[in-house]
Amino acid sequence: MRFIYKILSITLIIISMISCQDDDNTLDQILVPQNLEVSLDITDDGSGNVTFTANAENAITYRFAFPDGSVVVAPNGVYQKRFTKTGLNTYQVTVLAYGKGGVTSSKLVEVTVQSDFSDPEAIELLTGGSSKTWYWAADVPNHLGVGPNNDDLSQNYFWAYFSFTDPFALNANPASSCAYDDEFIFSTTNGENLTYEQDNKGASFFNRSYASVAGGASPDDSCYEFTTAGEMGVSLAPSESVVAADRKRGTVMTLGDTGYVGYYIGTNEYEIISLTANRMVLRAVQGNDQGLAWYVILTATKPAEGSGPVAEEDTFPNLLWSDEFDSNGAPDVSKWTYDIGNGQVGWGNNEVQYYTDRSENVIVENGVLKITARRENYMGQEFTSARLKTEGLQEFTFGRVEVRAKLPQGVGTWPAIWMLGADYQTNPWPGAGEIDIMEHVGRNQNEVLSTLHYPGNSGANGITESTTVSDVATIFHTYSVEWTETQIRFFVDDKLFHLFENDLTKPFDKDFFMILNVAMGGTLGGNVADSFTESSMEVDYVRVYQRN
Template sequence: MSKKLIIKIVSLFTILLMTGCQKDDYTFGSISTPSNLKVTAEIVGKTADAPYGDGSGIVKFVATADNAISYKYVYPDGSSDNAPSGKITKRFTKTGVNTYTVTVLATGAGGVATNTTIDVEVQSDFSDDEAVQLLTGGSSKKWYWAAAEPAHLGVGQNDGDAANNFFPNYYKAGPFEKAGSPNSSCLYDNVLTFSLDGEVLKFQLDNGGATFFNKDFGSVAGASGLSEDMCLSYNTGAAKIVSLSPSESVVMNNPDHAEQTRGTTMNFSDNGFMGYYIGQSSYEILSLTANRMVVRAVMGGNPSLAWYHTFTTTPPNPNPEPSIDYTKLVFEDNFDKDGAPDPTKWTYDLGRGNNGWGNNEKQNYTNSASNIVVEGGFLKITAKKENSGGAEYSSARLKSDGKYAFKYGKVEVRAKLPSGGGTWPA
């Protein structure tokens, strides 16, 4: 009987000991669930005459809740923004008047979250369909660092100095400069893919497993206190959503800004970035063609600096085939005799091109002196808005076909090119 009593006492002591240990190890702190979550939305420019705003698509959100320590906004396209204070300004970019259901999460101590939704109906007048087409080719297109170009990576000032704030005046990387060191060569492994998913523009960065980090942001990849920029292992994650918005940089205030920037900014969701990590997810497009792109981004945490990136659709090749230096001049026209172009060197395409060479263009091609003439050492081709051959415009189309042809060679041309939609020399 005494043995049974001892066993029961020991068992009871063990239970008390275990209970005591659990109490001593309770280190999670208090868990508080946010309550009374409220969200307000101010549509910028909203008036009685403009109920959906001023066309900028900008909405200012304010979230408040009891016991909340942070907030997160999740948008219908899957992108999101963290807002520790509960305040955030969001630009919606889908053209026209659209309704967006925004989910707001308030997180309290211990990670417990409360959520609610709010609908906003807002108008956006901004669109750049041409940029989307050039970026994606209509479906999907790959871009690479233009490593062979001087200044494919550079940095300059970000201030009101209109003479210097639109190009990398502080530093310009030389051709393949970053290929010479294992600390930076990963930059040229980047493959940037822009694609269309329905009407949604998406971006995927394939970094080959390593990203070239600005030294001030090494901690993002777990490497604090870097003394220089360096390639670090980093997972760039899933595809990002890209929204386009009008540029608001200092360049837009320059008198000649129309020649210095496209005026369109790409905004990448979920901390997306274009190859070189500078703590920025918005990039202003300075120039964009079907095979070349130059962007500008203000450095995160240092608004006095702007970085410049140049990309191309051709993969970088540090050892290209040596080019042939063609030195024998075989054809030349300096247009130094006024009048009609030299008939021994040039002939014309005339008409609308309905016999095969046309491209459904709006002009009728002539050999009239009002459309094409040699004058003062220049060949002048003028497109005019006038009725001509059943077309709305007249112009001229000059060629050496039947006069001179070559298979291989080098062509040098000095020309002043027109500007404006629909005008381009070939």
């Protein structure tokens, strides 16, 4: 036995010399892991999950190399892998046990598992069927932001803590300007496999807590010279995140072993919140802080600074609902209902009118709907008017809305054509979302506004644009909105003046209903002129179209 031990010692010393180990390495530092065993726990629920448990004598960590190109290091030898190729498939997995000094032993393991998960549409959208390059959507607000990762469903799907709201915001600081040079390339050869490559042009934008990965020590987020790992395999899996199912696609990407998307936060796992042919919103939990989730917006069209987002082209050939106001008298009760009274705190805006359903305030005459605001003492208010809505009668998700209208005039008038999220009673404003197709105030005659209100951007902080329209009180104009999963576009007489980038992190992905009203005074309308007596908004038609 002593003789064998001496031979082993001499052999290990020779190995140590060949491997250029330090002279003072001890024998236990270079002991090769022995008796590597790998056990498998294969699920039978169609999820494709397999739990690998590796164990070897003298091992200090383990590495799993999967056939999709992903590689995972598991110091405790336990790792759960989700195999996503649809059907019953057999895979070969290489398991390596690492000992001190870098010596290894390996084992090839064969696993057969059923997977019912697939997302071929995601692969098609990511790659265009072959290869597609993505870029930072630097021209849109909130293209990088952070929020909580917890069980608060009202906050864990968007950048509730902080976001870069200005286009090309990272260019304002040389320490972060390298970010927009990134190119993110997704490829497939057969519509089933998926690979990823990041071309960072030699530098990447790092979260400050990971500066040391690139050899840096900045107290702030910064760009560092860094070499990306080249092409790597991508696996897709069903999402198990805290984000509510109706606010995410339901697919998670794992980018090889060391892949990341633009901003380095120590993770290679990115959840697809929303995905179209030209826009992608990703969510990733920071590697060293599970309470933080970062959001990145990408585009397949490289933006140029100062150019702004590009309006997508959609067609809406199908008439879903309309009112042509062809029958004189009260509005059609199968299409419209009313808000009555002065609401709470003047409908939340300190408005000074009392809404009624009287013919003095709302009537259909000569092919138009007339909503008339009048100066009169009624139910404790100085003015009356009307507010019609389709709540409970016609609610819809996505489409094109057209309203041909002539607006009232007079300082203090505040007509509006707008939509409110149908779940507002259980998801209070601004959580339910609000889409203002047209607002006008008499003190700014001929200036038309469109605004979106949602968490983080509501009230005075709503996302708004304005345009000048001549003769709004004397000529009928067509006010319209095109609302899709990716954009909300506002028009007057078919001229685009406001473009908003939509995605599943915002509450504009569910049913809304229409509202037509003329308010008086309030936070936007301002003081009512003493000379005002009455004025009407006349509506020729309301039409809602949808895509095929």
